[in-house]
Amino acid sequence: MIRSNWLTATGLLLALPAAWLICISVLKYGLHVNEPFDASQPLLERWGIKESLGWNVNLLILLGPVFCFLLSVFQVLKIKWEFSKEDFNFSFTVHKRWFPMLVGVFSIGLLAILFFYLLGENCNC
Numbered sequence: 001m002i003r004s005n006w007l008t009a010t011g012l013l014l015a016l017p018a019a020w021l022i023c024i025s026v027l028k029y030g031l032h033v034n035e036p037f038d039a040s041q042p043l044l045e046r047w048g049i050k051e052s053l054g055w056n057v058n059l060l061i062l063l064g065p066v067f068c069f070l071l072s073v074f075q076v077l078k079i080k081w082e083f084s085k086e087d088f089n090f091s092f093t094v095h096k097r098w099f100p101m102l103v104g105v106f107s108i109g110l111l112a113i114l115f116f117y118l119l120g121e122n123c124n125c
Contacts, residue, residue, distance in 0.1 A: 008100045011071035014064040015107045021061055022113055065110040072104035 020040075028037035048056025076097055082089040
C-alpha cells in the first residue's frame, strides 16, 4: 500500500509542471492576471521553455502527464490471461483505489487540455 502511494505521488509530481504552466497561462491570457506568469517566466526561460522540444522543461511538460497516467493506471488495472487449445481468456479488473484513479483522471485532463491547445494553436481554419 505504501509503495503504491509513493508511485502515485511520483506520478503526481511529474504532472505538476504541466498543470502549473496551464494554470498560469490561463490566468495571464484568459483572466488577465499577469503576476504568476511573469514571476515564473525567467525560471522557465532558463530551463528552456522557448526552445524546441528536447532535453528541457518542454519534455517534462509533455511527457510528465503521460508517465503520470501510466504509473497510476498500472496500479489500478490488473490484466489476467489464460491460453488453452480452444480459447484465449483475457480478463481486466479495475481495483477501486481512489488516489491512483484521481491522479490518472487528472493526468488525462492535462493531456486533453494540451491536445486541444495543440489543435487550436495549429488550426488553419
